[in-house]
Amino acid sequence: MLRTNPATETDRSALAQLASGGGKTVELSGGADWRTAAEDIRGAVQVDIRFASFKDGRGFSLATQLRTRLGYSGRLRAIGDLIPDQAQFLKRVGFDAITPDRSDLAADWANAERRYSVVYQPAHDAIATIPALRKSSSDELEQFNARYRNSDALEILHDALETTWRGRIALLSSFGTEAAVSLHLASRINPATPVLFLDTGRHFAQTEQYLRTLVDRLKLTDVRVLKPDTGEVQTEDADGYLWQRDADACCAMRKVRPLSRALDEFDALVTGRKRFHGGARTDLPVVERVADGLRVNPLANWSAEQIQAYFQAHDLPRHPLADMGYSSIGCWTCTAPAYGGGGLRAGRWPGQNKTECGIHAR
Numbered sequence: 328m329l330r331t332n333p334a335t336e337t338d339r340s341a342l343a344q345l346a347s348g349g350g351k352t353v354e355l356s357g358g359a360d361w362r363t364a365a366e367d368i369r370g371a372v373q374v375d376i377r378f379a380s381f382k383d384g385r386g387f388s389l390a391t392q393l394r395t396r397l398g399y400s401g402r403l404r405a406i407g408d409l410i411p412d413q414a415q416f417l418k419r420v421g422f423d424a425i426t427p428d429r430s431d432l433a434a435d436w437a438n439a440e441r442r443y444s445v446v447y448q449p450a451h452d453a454i455a456t457i458p459a460l461r462k463s464s465s466d467e468l469e470q471f472n473a474r475y476r477n478s479d480a481l482e483i484l485h486d487a488l489e490t491t492w493r494g495r496i497a498l499l500s501s502f503g504t505e506a507a508v509s510l511h512l513a514s515r516i517n518p519a520t521p522v523l524f525l526d527t528g529r530h531f532a533q534t535e536q537y538l539r540t541l542v543d544r545l546k547l548t549d550v551r552v553l554k555p556d557t558g559e560v561q562t563e564d565a566d567g568y569l570w571q572r573d574a575d576a577c578c579a580m581r582k583v584r585p586l587s588r589a590l591d592e593f594d595a596l597v598t599g600r601k602r603f604h605g606g607a608r609t610d611l612p613v614v615e616r617v618a619d620g621l622r623v624n625p626l627a628n629w630s631a632e633q634i635q636a637y638f639q640a641h642d643l644p645r646h647p648l649a650d651m652g653y654s655s656i657g658c659w660t661c662t663a664p665a666y667g668g669g670g671l672r673a674g675r676w677p678g679q680n681k682t683e684c685g686i687h688a689r
């Protein structure tokens with residue numbers, strides 16, 4: 328929503344003077360000096376600022392000065408060589424009407440204001456810009472990671488679930504080979520922690536069986552099964568072979584978008600990813616910001632040996648496929664045993680460059 332700065336006492340005085348003359352329309356060039364323009368616009372009810380070229384930004388500055396320095400509150404119109412990409416910023420600096428020279432871009436102008444939900448350039452409306460948002464979010468992440476630097480996984484999870492994001496955080500689980508560890512940790516803190524499971528419709532029967540085993544064993548009371556939108560499946564994957572044609576599109580439809588929709592009610596999501604998984608996870612922080620929100624990774628610095636030790640210490644059941652060479656398990660269509668080295672996730676999307684499904688894309 329467009330906002331204008333409140334006028335100062337000096338501004339109000341200038342405004343009163345301006346208002347004392349008769350109504351008229353004044354045209355200024357974008358390069359005009361706002362101090363001399365003060366006399367020109369005395370008594371004006373409309374000021375037109377002409378842009379000789381869309382590359383010349385001086386008209387934006389002049390509009391800002393008229394609105395903020397002189398407190399001009401009459402109609403302000405931008406005219407001349409303007410392009411639809413400038414619509415949002417024209418409004419933000421105080422224009423309330425735009426008359427571009429070109430008349431063949433009406434549809435683009437109509438859509439232009441809705442095109443961007445965030446802003447890059449600062450203006451006197453004080454809307455937070457993208458650089459400012461990036462700065463504040465990176466400061467916030469640094470604070471979280473500094474706070475958790477010397478904490479163990481249970482302490483991190485306890486703080487995340489019970490204090491920092493209490494009531495606004497869920498745990499995502501694939502119910503794969505290592506899933507029992509983070510689920511067990513969460514159950515020790517609160518078995519009613521919301522657990523999200525992405526049901527792609529392509530899981531091994533053994534994974535679904537393992538889900539039921541862990542839910543019973545850990546007494547999890549809030550497991551939420553997220554399915555893809557049936558309309559999207561019919562439109563985008565009518566023959567059921569999208570995973571072969573375009574695995575990224577298939578993961579987007581069956582995993583990324585269902586999770587994104589579910590995250591509307593959460594501010595943060597706990598994952599069980601670890602740095603030793605390699606690839607994009609090698610530098611995994613404990614708290615990170617990804618495309619759809621915050622991720623908390625309490626097991627980020629755990630080793631494979633720690634995982635195995637935790638299974639043994641708590642006598643946790645294993646995934647039925649773990650002993651058959653499956654070290655990382657997703658959809659049956661895209662998962663193979665990881666024989667022959669290549670790391671724990673070598674059996675995912677075999678024969679493709681793809682290594683992640685995209686739900687944690689930064």
Ligand code: SF4
Pocket residue numbers: 527529569570573574575577578579581582657658660661684
């Ligand atoms: S892992 Fe394969 S089948 Fe599952 S959603 Fe991704 S591409 Fe589709």
